[in-house]
Amino acid sequence: MSIPEEEVALLQDLVHDSVDHRGNPAGRSSTGGWRSASLIIGVEVAERFAYVGIACNMITYLTEQLGQSTANAAVNVNTWAGTASTLPIIGAFVADAYLGRYRTILVSSLIYILGLGLLTLSAILTLMGSSENRKPSFLMNVLFFCSLYLVAIAQGGHKPCVQAFGADQFDSDHPKERIARGSFFNWWFLCLSGGIVISILVVVYIQSNVNWALGFGIPCLFMVMALAIFFLGRKTYRYPKENRDKNNNGFVRIGRVFVVAFKNRKQMSLKHSGQLEFLAKAMLSGEGVEPCSNMDVEDAKGLIMLIPIWITSMMSMIPYAQYSTLFTKQGVTVDRIILPGLEIPPASFLSLVSISVLISVPIYEHVFLPIARKITKKPNGITMLQRIGTGMVLTCFNMVLAALVEAKRLRIAEEHGLIDKPDVTIPMSIWWFVPQYMLVGMIEVFGLVGAQEFFYDQVPTELRSIGLAFSLSSLGLSNFLSGLFIIVVDWATGRYGGRSWFNNNLNRAHIDYFYWLLAASTAIAFFAFVFISRSYVYRRADQVQ
Template sequence: MSTPEEEVGLLEDLVNDSVDHRGNPAVRSSTGGWRSASLIIGVEVAERFSYVGIACNMITYLTEQLGQSTANAAVNVNTWIGTASTLPIIGAFLADAYLGRYRTILGSSLIYILGIGLLTLSASLTLMGSSENRKPSFLMNVLFFCSLYLVAIAQGGHKPCVQAFGADQFDSDHPKERLARGSFFNWWFLFLSGGIAISILVMVYIQSNVNWAFGFGIPCLFMVMALAIFFLGRKTYRYPKRNHEKTNNGFVRIGRVFFGAIKNRKLMNLNKAVLLGEEGVEPCSDVDVEDAKGLVRLIPIWITSMVSMIPYAQYSTLFTKQGVTVDRRILPDLEIPPATLLSFVSISVLISVPIYEHVFLPIARKITKKPNGITMLQRIGAGMVLTCVNMVLAALVEAKRLRIAEEHGLIDKPNVTIPMSIWWFVPQYMLVGMIEVFDLVGAQEFFYDQVPTELRSIGLAFSLSALGLSNFFSGLLIIVVDWATERDGGHSWFNNNLNRAHIDYFYWLLAASTAIAFFVFVFISRSYVYRRVDQV
C-alpha cells in the first residue's frame, strides 16, 4: 500500500490532458520530453529533405524540361508552394476535430509517398520521350502536375500536425518543460535547416548532373524512412486526450460565439450581451467570449504577416534565375548549380539559432528583465525589418548585375555568362536565414501559443497559411506587373532575357510594401493582449 507522499509524487508525475499510446494518463518520466521530440524532429528533417529536394530547383525543371517561360514558371512554383502552405488549414481542422495529429501524420505520409513516387515516374517518362525539338505531351504535363499537387495535399496534413505534435511532448503547465517548449521551436528549425542544406547540396547536384528521375526518387525513399521512424516511436509519445466531444467543442463553442455575434451584427464587439443565443443557440461562457476575441485579434497580425512574407516567395524562384546568368565558379574547374546557393539559407539558420539561444536571448533577458527576453510579436517585427533590408540589398545587387551586362555589351546575349561572381548573391541568402529565425519561427510559436489548447494545429496552420497566401499574392503580383510593363511594346520586368528585365524594380516594390506592413504591424502590436501574462 502506497503512502500519501508516494501518491502525491505519482500524481505530480502525470501530465495533464495527455495520454500514452494505450490511452492511459501519460507519465512524465517515461513519455514525451526531448526524447520523443527528437524522434519527431528526425521525421520532419526527412520530410524537409524530400520537400526541398523537389521545390528548390523546380523553376529549373519547369523552364528547361517543360519549356515554360520564366514568368509562367515562377507563377507555377508560387502557386504550388502557396497551395502546399494553405492546405494545412484543412489538414489541421481534420486533425483537431476528428482524426488526431498522430493518425493525420500517418495518412499524410502515405499520400506524400504516393505523390513523390508518381513524380518520379513522370520525370522518368519525360526523360525517355525528350528531344531537343519536342516538348512533353499534354498527358505528361497532367501526370506531373497531379503528382506535384498530391505532394501539396500531403503537406496539408503533415506540416501543421508534426510540429504541433512535437510541441505536445512538453507540458505547458510545468515550468521547466514550458521553457523547453520555447527552445523546441528554435532547435526544430535548426535541425530542419540542416536537412534542407544537405538536400540542396545533394539533390540539386543529382538533378543537374545525373537526371531528374533520381532527383525525385531519392526524396521518395526518405519519406518511406520518415514514416518508419515515426511509427516506431509511437510508444514514447504523449498524445492529447482524444475525447472527441471535447475536441469538437473547441470548434462548436467558438463557432457559436461568432454565429451569435454575426446574427446581432456586432462581430467586432464580442461580449456576453451580443452572444446570448437566439432560436436555440445556447449562451456562451466568459471563456468562449475571450477565446473568440483572441481569434479576432489574431486576424490583423495574420494579414500583416502575410504581406511581409511575399518577398520570401522570391528566394527559390527569381533569386535562382538570376544565378543562372552569372559566373558560378567557386574553383577554377568547379561550377555550381544556381539553386545550390539556397544552402546558404540553411547555413545561416545553423549559425543564427545557437547565437539567438545562447547570446541574443541572455542579453535580452538582462535588458528587459523578462524570462523570454523579447515578446513573440517583437521577434516577428524584427524579421519584418530584416525582410525589408534584404529586398533593398537584392535590388542593389540586381542593379549591379544589369550595369555589368551593359558595360560588357551583353544586354542582348542572355546565354553569355556575365562576368560577375555568384558570391555577390550570398549576403542576401544569409539574410534569409536570419529572417526565418526571427519571422517564421516567431510566427509559428505565436500562432501556436495564442489559440485555445485544443485548436493548436489550427494555430500552426494559421501561420503556414500566411506563408501560403503570400505565395499566391506573389504569383498574382508577377502576373499583373508582367502585363503592365509589357503592354504597349515595353520590356517586361520579368523578360525571359533577364538582361532586358528589371527584377530590381520588383524588389524595390516589395521593399516598400514590407515597410508599410511593418508600420501597420507595429501599430496593431502595441494594443495586442496576450493570452498568457508571461508573454508580455
C-alpha cells in the same frame, strides 16, 4: 486525511491533458520531452529533405524540361508552393476535429510517398520521350502536375500536425518544460535547416548533373524513411486527450460564440461602440439562445485579434517567395565557379539560407536571448510579436540589398556589351548574392519561427494544429500574392510592346525594380503590424510587452 507520498509523487509525474499510446494518463518521466521530440524532429528533417529536394530546383525543371517561360515558371512554382502552404488549414481542421494529429500524420505520409513516386515516374517518362525539338506531351504534363499537387495535399496534413505534435511533447503548465518548448521551435528549425542543406547540395547536384528521375526518386526514399521513424516512436509520445464531449469541442465552443455574434449583429452595429464587450455580455447572459462560458468568449475574442496579425505577417512574407525563384534565375546568368574547375548549380546557393539558420539559431539561443533576458527581465527575452517585427525589418532591408545587387548585375552586363547575349556568362561572381541568401536565414529565425510559436501558443489548446496552419497559410498565401504581383507587373510593364520587368532575357529585365516594390510594400506592412500589435493582448501575463 493525508494523501500517501507515493500517490502525490505519482500525481506530480502525470501530465495534464495528455495520454500515452494506450490511452492512460501520460507520465512525465516515461513519455514526451526531448526524447520524443527528437524523434519527431527526425521525421520532419526527412520530410523537409524530400520537399526541398523537389521544390528548390523546380523552376529549372519547368523552364528546361517542360519549356516554360521564366514568368510562367515562377508563377507555377509560387502557385504550387502557395497551395502546399495554404492546405495545412484543411489538414489541421481534419486533425483537430476528427482524426487527431498522429493519425493525420500517418495518412499524409502515405499520400506523400504516392505523390513522390508518381513524380519520379513522370520524370522517367519525360526523359524517355524528350528530344531537342519535342516538348513533353499533354498527358506527361498532366501526370507531372497531378503528382506535384498530391505532394501539396500531403504536406497540408503533414506540416501543421508534425510540428504541433512535437510541441505537444512539452507541458506548458510545467515551468521547465515551457521554456524547453520555446527552445524546441528554435532547434526544430535548426535541424530542418541541416536536412535542407544536405538536400540542396546532394539532390540539386544529382538533378543538374545526373538526371531528374533519380533526383526525384531519392526524396521519395527519404519520405519512406520518415514514415518508418515516426511509427517506431509511437510508444514514447504524449497524445493530447481527445475531447469526448462533442458539445465542448473547441470548434463547437467557438462556433457558439460566432453564432451568438451573428444573431446580435444588428444590435452590435447600431447601438454599441464597444462591440466585443457587448458581445461578451450577451453570450455570458445567455442572450441569443445559446449561452457561452467565459472561456468560450475569451477564446473567440483571441482568434479575432489574431486576424490582423495574420494579414500583416502574410503581406510581409511576399518577398520570401523570391529566393527560390528569381534569386535562382539570376544566379544562372553569372559566374558560378567557386573553386578552380568547380561550377555549382545556382539552386545550390539556396543551401546558404539553411547554413545561415544553422549559425543564427545557436547565436539566438546562447547570445541574443541571455542578453535580452537581462535587459527585459522576461523569461523569453523578447515577446513573440517583437520577434516577428524584427523579421519584417530584416525582410525590407533584404529586398533593398537584392535590388542593389541586381542593379549591379545589369550594369556589368551593359558595360561588357552582353545585354542581348543572355546565354553568355556575365563576369560577376555569384558570391555577390551571398549576403541576401544569408539574410533570408536570419529572417526565418526571427520572422518564421516567431510566427510559428506565436500562432501555436495564442490559440486554444484543442486548436493548436489550426494555429500552426495559420502561420503556414500566411506563407502560402504570400506565394499566391507573389505570383499575382508578377502577373500584374509583367502585364503592366510589357503591354504596348514595352519591355517587361520579367523579360525572358534577364539582361533586359528589371527585377531590381520589382525588389524595390516589394521593399516598399513590406515597409507598409511593418508599420501596420506595429500599430496593430501595440493593442494586442497576450493569453498569459508573462508574455506582455
